[in-house]
Amino acid sequence: MGVATRTPTVAYKPKPGEIPTNPGVYRFRDAEGRVLYVGKAKNLRARLSNYFAPLHTLHERTRRMVTTAASVEWTVVASDVDSLQLEYQWIKEFDPPFNVRYKDDKSYPHMAITLADEAPRVIVTRNRRIKGAKYFGPYPKVWAVHDTIDLMIKVFPIRTCSDSSYKKAMATGRPCFPGQIGRCGGPCSMKVTIDEHRAIVDDFIAFMSGGDQRFTRELTARMREASAAMDYESAAVYRDKLQAIDAVLNKSALVLTADTDADLFGIAEDELAATVQHFVIRGGRVRGVRATTIEKELDITGADLVDQVLQRTYGGATGADIPKQVLVPALPEDAAELEAWLRERRGRNVSIQVAQRGQKAELMKTATLNAQQALMLHKTRRTSDYVARTQALTDLQEALDLAEAPLRIECFDVSHLGGTNVVASMVVFEDGLPRKDQYRSFKVDETTDDTDSLYQVLTRRLAHIDRDDPPGGGEADAAAAAVSDDDGVVTERRRPRFAYRPQLLVVDGGQPQVEAAARALRDAGHDGDIALCGIAKRLEEVWMPGEDFPVILPRTSEALYLLQRLRDEAHRFAITHQRKRRRRDIQSVLAEVPGLGEARIRAILRHFGSVAALKQATTEQIEELPGVGPKLAASIHSHLSEP
DSSP states (O other), X not given: OOOOOOOSSOTTOOOTTTSOSSOEEEEEEOTXXXXXXXXXESSHHHHHHHHTSOGGGSOHHHHHHHHHOOEEEEEEOSSHHHHHHHHHHHHHHHOOTTSOEEEESSOOOEEEEETTSSSOBEEEESOSOOTTEEEEOOOSSHHHHHHHHHHHHHHSOOBOSOHHHHHHHHHHSSOOHXXXXXXXXXXXXXXXXXXXXXXXXXXXXXXXXXXXXXXXXXXXXXXXXXXXXXXXXXXXXXXXXXXXHHHHHHTSOBOSOTTOOEEEEEEEEOSSEEEEEEEEEETTEEEEEEEEEEEOOSOOOHHHHHHHHHHHHHTTOOGGGSOSEEEESSOOTTHHHHHHHHHHHHSSOOEEEEOOSHHHHHHHHHHHHHHHHHHHHHHHHHHHOHHHHHHHHHHHHHHTTOSSOOSEEEEEEEEEETTEEEEEEEEEEETTEEOGGGOEEEEOOSOSSHHHHHHHHHHHHHTTTTOSSOOOSHHHHHHTTEEEOTTOOEEEOOOOOSOOOOSEEEEEXXXXXXXXXXXXXXXXXXXXXXXXXXXXXXXXXXXOTTOSSOBOOOTTOHHHHHHHHHHHHHHHHHHHHHHHHHHHHHHHHHTTSTTOOHHHHHHHXXXXXXXXXXXXXXXXXXXXXXXXXXXXXXXXHHHHHOO
């Protein structure tokens, strides 16, 4: 149980005046000396004093870190830029459990040019540690890299053969086999010298780095000159190279102006995890995309997350890998220091900006959408994995002190529109997986608030435990047949038994919602045989009935992911049903208005959203809608005003 004590603070709190006001980096350690958390600060005293406030005032997860630690230490540095570098080094060295954890979704293939070789060659590799190599990518698929190389060597014929083939060819004076069939353009092909080949390699790199406009212009001019001189064979060669360049460029559409070199980061996050989509833009084109998943242990703001992502991305980068512009969804507090840190590494100015308008903002939307989809996929995969599901159920059993693992869990949520159209949802997970054929939706006709709605719905549901017949009566009877498919569409079908007994009930909410649900369990006579908890979205706290403080599960806990997935699914299902009812209500009312067709009903529905809002509208407001004249507006208003 995560209990918030009223103890003023921890015993190892430094004495007043001990903490300097200089910039620096601090480390929290546990009793065994393990580093738990690393952070930086412009003013160490101001930052660390936040951790030593009265324990009951701290964020639940910050309190857990502070109480787990046994000591804190700090290192003063000369500047804020130095603190960035030291923080990165310590996080990399100690891998503290309370700092955010990074996990690349996969080992992406890259195109690499081995510049340290006498005759550099182009290869496809997942190894980012080749000494002296220049990398391009990452690419989503291996074949995408091979396709790009096949096109590029038509324009810039550089070496592709292995090192052994190169050495043998240079020793014997006979071309390497790839060179004999036109697949290798290195010195080993006996067509160019080492110096000439190095110049072609430089052009290859310049093109891949965004210099495509210059090469297109030069090849076009040469083709025209050859054609004018009636050297049609050479003109055909230049034409083929231009076509190859066009094919490469078509694989990466121009998304920003041709002179733009930038890295763009789209981020999606919830309380437990975040996903990052990193778009590498060179010459205005997306040259590579990398996806990263981040596990969050402590509560962290969006701006602080951007700070961590930039440190992680560029901490080990060389100057050539850092662009002149970094586009982010939120500006970190120490953006100026980050720019100075990146400038030192790049050797030239670097700007960190928020993409607010135009093409950059549109590209940021695309990256963010990809990040949102990746976050949903990450959560779904964790929930559907058998080992993770088993661990989640075991962790839940231990955290909630249950006699057995909760193989059947039912989660409830309430949805309404400004207090009207109140509905509730029940989603069912068995063995950690959703049972959509057993989802239920309920209409709540009269209620005072969400807690009363939960009490009513749970009372109706619990009345049918261990009975063979489904719940009866009006809306509940009809709604009990509502199920959701994978697209969230609610359909009507024959209901299976509604009498299965859950081992655990989960409600969306904190202490008030849990107490309302506990009252329903007591009144139904099931308070001793069905477990109950609630999950509060703000801090992802797990509340138990009769407890003053919540259970705090680790951010990386499989149990917390399962509860979050249950809560999100219940919320989605409730919203879907509530919106469907709202559309059905307004359409049935408007269909009775003479002269109002389906297209205009849809337009009114999009504009006003509910019958209640439409009833409050004046004739003039209704008339503002396209295709609705004064006469029709008056007819709509008059019809809705009838008792």
